[in-house]
Amino acid sequence: MPPYEEDTRKVQTAVIGRPGSDWPVFLPFDHDDYDRFMQGRSRDDFYCGTLLGGCGKKLTAKRYLHKKCHFAHRPPVHCRRTQTGEDSADHLYIGQALQRWLRRQGHQKVTVSYPDLGSGPGGAVEVRFGSGTRLIRVQMDRMSLKQWETTRAQFTGDNMRVQWVYGPNSGIAHNEVKAQGHAIRFSCRTEGDTRKVYVGTQHPDQSVKLVTLDECHLTDEGIVTPHLTNERPMATDVDTGMDTTNQLAFPLVPGQLAFTASVPAEEQNVTARRLYEADIQPLGSVMTRMRIALPLHSVPPSPHRLNVIESTAHLIPLTDSGTGQRTWFIETAGFSPLPAQSDPRWPDLRPAPEPGRLPSPAKSAAPAEDEALVGFLRGKLMQIARSRGVINWETLIRYKGYAPGDFTPQDRVRLLVAVDRPRTSGKPVLSSLVKLANQAPGPVSRFDEVLAGLGWGADLLPEEVRSIWAHQRKTAYDLVRQEAPSGNTAPPGGATPDGSDLISRFRAELERVAFRRSLINWSTLVKVTGARSGGITPSARVRLLVAVDGSYSHARPVLSSLVKLDGQETGPAPFFGQVLRELGWTPGSTLRSPDAAWPTERDRAYALVAKAVSASKNPPPPVRADHALWARLGIKRKTVVKAVRRALVSAAQRGVRVSWQTLASAAGVKPEALPDRTRASILIDVDRGAGQDGVLLSSLVVSPGNLPVPYFADILKYLGRPYSSYPLELSRIRKVEQARVFAAYEGSVNREEA
Template structure:
C-alpha cells in the first residue's frame, strides 16, 4: 500500500505574502482572537514559506485553534527543510523592511535591500545599499568569528564609500564595535499588537542598551544617529575614529613614498598606520600619516606609490596643521608606480632600493624587456612579439578582445605552431611587468570556444609578469577584469576613473536570465535590459557595459545554428529601442561574423531574434528531439566517459534524492557523473534524463521529475521528456508544474526507505 503523506505539524509562526521570493513578512499571532483580527482582508491563499526565510517557497495555510497556539502549516506533501520557524524567524525581513521605509523618509527612495547567504541560507545579515555614493548599512544578525568580521569590514569598506555597521541581538559582536567606535547600533524585534515591531538601540561601553524606533533617528555620514547619540557629545581623541570633518581626495591625485610603519594605537581595527612623504598633485610635499586596511600588501618605502579609490583627509591636531603632522589620510588602496620619479610629484624621492636576492623561483619568468628575458627569445621571435603588440593595441582601441587562434593567424601561424608554454612565453613578452602600471595586453586574449571568463593561461601570464603564483581564483579574475578595462580605456587619458567591482557571474544567475528570456521568446516579445536584470534580482546600476558583455556571452555560449541567441530579445532602455550598446561586442565574442544576410550588428539583432522565436517555438512543440546515441559519441569519449556510465550515475543520484525526499539540480547530477554542468546543453540533459526514465515506460515512476531549474520550477525540456516517453504532455507552464508535482510525489512514495529495504 502506498504510504500516505502526513500533515505538517510544526508550528511555523512566520511567512511572506505575495510570492515565494517576497520580502514582505507576516507573523501569525498565537491567540485565536488575534487570529481573527490578523485575517481581516486576507485569504488563506496569501501566505508562502518564503525563500528568504530559508523555506521551500510552497504555500502555507493559517491554522486557527482554541486549545493551542495558532500557526501556519504546510500543505501535503511536506518536503520543507526550513530550520527556523519561531516568532523571531522573520526578524531580518522586518528589519530590512523598516530600514527601507526609513531611508525613503530620509530622502533615499531607491534603497535596495538584500539578504546575503553566508553559507547556511538567508537571514544571517541584512544589507541596504543607497545613495549615488555607494553607501551601505550592514546589520549583522548571526555570529561571526572575530577574524571573519574584521576581514568582512575591510572588504566592504573597499567596495563602498561609507559602511555603517549595526548588529542583531544574537551577533555577539556589538562589544567589538563599541571598542572600535565608542558605541554600537543594535536592532531587535518585539511582538506587539499582532506583528513584530522593530527597535533600534545604542549600546555603550558599560553594556547598557537604550532603545528607540527608527522614526526617531536621523541619517548622517556617520550612519544611524539615535536620540541618545545626538544628546551625548563624543570624546575628542588625538586620532578620532569617526572625524567630524573629512575632505574627500580626488582618486589618483596624491602620491607618497618613504613610508614607515607606526604604532597602531588609536587607529581603526583592521587598519595599519604609516608615516610617509606625501604630495598632492600641484602642491608641496608634507610628512603626514596614512592608514590602510591591514588586509592589503604594505607599501614599500623605496617605491613611489599612488593612492587609489575612496580616500579622505582628516585633521588631527590643530596646532600641528602647518607642518602637515596634524593631518591623516584614510585610504582603501594604493598602487606602486613603475618609475622611482614622476613629474607630477617632483618633490618625492623614494628611499634607496634594498639589494635583490640572487635566486629566482623556477616558475617566475624574467620581466619582459630585461636582458635575461631577451635571451629567451630569438630575433625572429621578438619580431613576432612586436606584431602581437601592434595587433593587441588595435584590439584595445576598439574595446574588443581577440582569440589566440586569430591573433597568430594575423602573423601567418597556425595553433599547431605553438605549445601552451610557447603561448605563455609570447604573451608575457607582449605584456608589461606588474610594477610598470601599464595594462596587461594578454587580458585581451582568449581561446576559441572557451567558456566565458578568465582564460586558462592567464594565471601563468600573471606569474611571468611579476604576480604571486598562489593568488586565489577570485583575485585572478579581478585582476583580469581590471586589466582588460584599463587596456580598453587606454593609458593616455588623465581623467580619473572609479574603481568598480566586477559582476560575479555564476550558473544560477545565467540560469535565471535564460529562463526569463525563454518566456519572452515564447511570447514573441522583447524585454528591456533593466527589466531583465530586475527579474534576475540584479541591480542595473551595478552592471557596467563590460560586465554586460560577459553576461550576454555566458547566456548564449556556445554560439551555434541549433541554439537561439537569447540576447537578441533584449532591447535598450531608451525610447528609441534597438539592441543594447554592447550587443555587437557580445556577438563578436561568441564568434558571430558579418554576412550577406546580416552585414551589421543591428541587422543581426533582428535576424537572430527571429531565429530565437523559431527555435524556442520548435522546442515548445516538441519537434526538437534529443541527440541520438550515435550523435553523442564524441561528447562522451572526449571526456573519457561512456553514455552508460553517465546514465547509471545520474540514475543512482536521483534514486538517492527520492529516498531523501528532495529535489536536485544539474550541478549535483553532473558532479556525480564526473561532468561539468556548464558543458551540458539542454539537449544533452534531456537525453540523459530520458534514458534514465526509459525503463519505467509510459506509466512508471519518473525520476526526472526530481530535477529542478534555478527557481524551483520544471526544467525547460520537461515536456520533451514526457513526449519522448509516450506520456501526456503540454507546453503550458502551469500544467507542466502540476504534472511535475504529481510525478514527484509518486517518486517519493515509491522510494520510501521502508519500501526499498529488503525483507528480513
Template sequence: MLDHRLVQTAVIGHKNSDHPVILPMDAWELDRWRGAHPGYSYWCGLQLGGCGGELSDRRYTTKVCHFAHHSTAPDCHRKNNGESSADHLFIKRGVQRLLAERKVKGEVNTRDLGAGPGDAVDVYLPDGRRRLRFQLGTVDHRSWRRADDELAADADGIDWIFASGGPITRHVLDRHGYCLRVRCETVGGERRVHVGAEGRDRKVSWTPLEDCLLTPTGIVTPHTERIHLSPARPGPVAFPLQSGLVFTPARDVPGPSDSPFAAEGRRLLVADVKPAGSPVVRGLISLPGGIGGPSAPHVYRVTGDARMLVGEGTVGWAVEFKRYERLDERAARRTGLRTTPDTSDPAVPVARAGRPKESQPGRKPEPAHTEVYAPVFGSTAGRPPRTKGELLTAVRDTLARQARQQRTITWEDLVRTVSPELAKYSTAERQDLLVEVDSPLRENVPVLSALLRENGEPLPYLSRVLPRLGVLYSGTSVRIAEWAIVETERAFAAYAVPSRAMQPRLSLMPTKPAARRPAKSTRGKSGSGGTYARIDRAWGLEGKKRGSR
C-alpha cells in the first residue's frame, strides 16, 4: 500500500530519538544529503507524535522529495507532517547547544499540553531560579494564566516566548511594553531558530538563537537588553460605565502622590461616588487638568461618557470622565450624598469641568467636616473595612503602598490608615492577620509583614509569623531581624516604579560556627532606635537605599 502523505520531518537513529531532520525537497539536494550521511536511518519518531515506524527517503524529480513509511510500519495517526512539525526538537537542541557554549546549567524538556508533543519547550535555569517557556501551540488567557502560576511556583522569574501572535501576546505587550517571539527557518536539513523582541509598534527584531545570551536571569538579545533598560509601566484596564453617576469631592483629603491611574494632562481627586443603583463608596476620580474643578460640599452628576479604571492586583480603581454638572439643592439631597442645606447658588452647569459660581456673600459657612481615617485606595475605598476580607485587602494594599514609597510602617500608623479596629487586636490576633496577609508564601513575592516596625526594629513576634508561612528554620533562627531587613529591600525592589530585580531571600539555615570570633554587634549604639531604625529613617525620609553588606 502506497503512502501518499508528504512527510517532511523525521528523527535519526531510532523511534525515541530527539535528533530531528528535514528531508531536502529538491532531488539534487537529496543526492548531496545521502552522500554526506550514508549511514542515517529515519524514523517516524514518538517525540514527533508519530507511530515509531521506520521511514525511507523518496527521491523525485517531478515533485518534492519526502519521507515515506515502510510497508511494515504500523498505522500512523500523526497529525503534523510538515517542516514545522519538528520545531520543538530543533528549539530544544538549539537551547542545549547554547547552554553548553555559555556554560550555563539548565534543563530542557518538551511538553505535551494536550495537542501534541510539540506544544511547548520548557527551560529551567537553577542558578537563577528562572524558567523559559517557548509556547508553540495556541493558548487562551485562562490556560496561560494557569500555566504562568504553575511555572512561578518554583521560579523567581519567567520568560514567555511565543511562536504566534494573538490576544495573549497583545496582553503581554501591553503589560510589559515588549513581547518575546520565536520562529524557525529551513536551511538545508535544519530549522534555524530565531528569537525576536516585539515592541509597542508591533515590529519584531529577530536574532539567531546562537547569537543570543543565555544567563541565569533569562534569554537576552541586543533588542531585549535595550527594552529591559526602559521597561514600560502597564496602564490600567478601562470599562465603560452606565450613566447616572454622581459624586461629591472629599473635604481636606489630598489625592495620592503615586498612583497607577495618574496620567499626563489629568488630575486625581478623592471623592464619595455613587453609581446608579449602588451604595456610596469612597474612591478616586480622574478629571481633566489645568481647569477649575469641583469642590465640596457640592454634589455633581457626570455627563457624557465615563470609564472605570482598574489596576492590576489590588491597587484599586478610579472613575475617569470629562464633563459634569452641579446639582441643585433638591437633586443633591435625593442622592444621599448631602443632608445639610446647600446655602450656595442653585446648580450651575459646568461645561467640560468649568468652575461653578462663588457663593453669595453674607451666607453662613458650612459646618466643618473632619475625616476620621486616611483613605485606603483599595476595595475598602477609604471607609473602615467592615468584613474580614476587606480588612485583609486594606492591610495588604497599605503595606504595598508603603513599599512603593520605599517606607516602613508601625502598627499604630496601620491603625490610623486602615481601621481603629486593628488597635484592639491582641498579639496573637495580629499574628493571625499577618499570616493571612502573606499567604501563600512564594519566592518571587516579598513578605509584606517585614515592613512593620516597633521601636525602630522589626516586629518582635515576626519569628512566630514566619514558621506559619513556611519560612524554613525561622522558628529557631537568631537572624530574624537581618532576614526582615533583606525582605524589606526585596519589597522595595518589587514595588518600585519601575520595579527592580529582587535579591534572593535570605536563608535562615544554620551555619557551622566560624573559627574566628564574630564581630561585636553595634545595635543600639550611635543613635536612637538601633541600626534598623537608622536604616528605615534613611529609606523612608531620604529615599536612599542601604548599601551592600
C-alpha cells in the first residue's frame, strides 16, 4: 500500500488512553449504535494498540449507513496488524474482566500480562494474584500437546498454583478434560458496544455450558462455575453433621450488603469455606451480628475496615443436629474494602479502631479545642445558609485542617449539637445544612441524635426527623433573607425572589456551556438566567457560584471555572480563586494555586458533564430558557408550544411542510422575535414525548429552498435520535422522518402543496 493512501481495512477494535493501553473498545457495526458509542468521546480517543499487535498510531472512527462502521488508520499508514475483526481484542476484554472479578473478591495485588507466543501479543492471558503465587492462564492461541505438557511442567516446577483456562480457538481444551474431568473455557460475545465475557464448563461429551463470570466463584482449585458446584457430591461436616449443600439458599443483591468487625468463628461448619463472625447491615435495614462464609484462600477481612459484598452471595440456613435449631449464614465469593471508615448507606457499621492508632496532637479534637472548632463550624454553616446550599461534613472539617477519620460519628453528633446550642424559638438548626459525601438528599446520618441533644424527643419516627430537617433548613435560608438589608448577608440571587431557583438556572446554563466546551461571560450568564446584575455584589457573586457547585469533589465538576469577566480572553476569572477555596479546594504538590488549578478544573468540568450526558443519553438542551424574552413578549412559553404543536399536527394531516413564519403566525408572535435557539427549544418540547420510535413533527419545519432548518441536528441530538453534521445526510434523515409523519396522519385531509 503506498504511504499516501488511506488504510480502509475494517479494524473493529482499538484501545483508549495511550498506544500501550490494555483498555479495549469495540466499534459497533450499525450506525445507530455508532452514535451512542461516540457520545462523550472524541475522534482523538482511539489507538491501534500495541497489545493488539498494532502500530500504536491513532485511529479514526468511521460512520457508514450502508456498510459496517469501523476504525481506520490516518495516512500515511504503515501497520502490520493482522487481527482486525470484532474478536481481535478479546484477550484484553478477558484480562480486564478477570482483574475486576478478583479485586471484587478482596485480592488487591492483581497483575495481568499478555504473552506473545509467536503470533503477537495475546497468545495467552496470564493473571497473577495471591502475592504472585497463584496464576490463571487463559490459553488463546492454538498449542500442540507437547507444548502444553512442557509449559504445564514448567509452571509446576516454579512452585506456583496454576489453573489453565482455554479460549475459543485454543484447540486443546479436550486435553484438560481428559486430565481433570472438565475444562473451563472463556468466550466473548458482542452485546451493544462491548464484548461481554462468558465462562463455559466443557464436559467429556464436548458440551459446553456458559455463564457470566459474576456467577462463578474462586476456590483453592481456581474458577468454579455453578455447573461444577451442582455436579459435586453433597459434602457433610464430619463433626457437626451439618449439611452444607443442596439446601435452600436465598440470593442477595450485590452491592447492597456491608460488614465490619469481623473475627474468625471458633467453629468451622462449612466445607471449603472459612467462617467469620461480623457486624452485617443490609442497605436500608438494621445491623445484625451473624456469620459470613468466605473462600478458604480469600484475603481475610480486616476488622478495622468497612467491607462491601459486591459479588454473588446467598443467605443459607443450617440446622444443628445437636440442638435442632436453625441458624443462618451468608456465603459469598468475596468482598471489597472501602477506603473510608464510615458510609452513609450503612450508618450503623462501626469498624474497630486499629491498634496503636492515635490522632496526631495537631489534629486532635480535644475538649479544650472544642470551643474554637464549634465557633468555626457555626460561622461556616452561616456562610452556607447565605448561599442557600448544603455542605458535606468531610468538606466542612477540612476547612479547619482535619481529616474525616479524625472524628467518629459520635464526635460529629457532639459537635453539631454544640453548634446549635442553645435551642431558642426562631433560631434555625444549622446542622440541617450538613450531609455526608455521596449521601442522598436528606438529613445527615444520626440527625435524630442531634435533635435529641437539642431537646427534641429521643424516639422520633424517621418521617418526623425528615420533616423537622426540612423545616429547619428552610428556616436557616429564611433567616438569611431577613438579614439581607444589612448589606453583607444578601442572598446570592440579589433582587431575585427565589434564590434556589436562580441557582438551578445558573447550574443548568453552565452545564450547557460545559457541554459545548466553552466559557461564558459573567454578564451573559446573569442575563440569560433572568437575574439582575445590579443586585449581585462581588461577594454575593462568589456565594452564588459556591452554591452552584456545592462543595469540592473529584467526582463533581467545578462549573464556576467556566465563568469569565467581560473582555477577558481566557484564563481564570479574578474571583475564581476565592470561589475554589470556599468550595473546600486545597493546594496540592502539583497544583499549588487556584490559577494553576484552573485549566485542570475547566477540563474536568468538560469531561464530567460529557460523561453524565453519555450515561443519561440526553445532552443538555442546546437552548436557554429565555425567561427575559418571554417576559418582554408578554406571552407564556407553554402557550406558544401548544400553538406550534397544533399547527404541526394540522400540517401533518394535510401532508404539507411548513415554514417557521407559518408557525409563528399560528402562535401569535412575530417570526423575527424568536431566535433560532428558542425555536429549537420549542420544537424539542413539541417532540419530547415521541420517545425513540415516535414520529417527529419538527421534521416538517423547513427553511427557504425546502432545506432542513439549521437547528434540526440539535433537535435530533437532544432527543437521542440519529443525527449528522453533513447536510446531505441530515436532509436524508429529515425526509425519512417526514415520510413517517405523513404516514402516521394519512387520510385526515386532502393533501396540498405548502
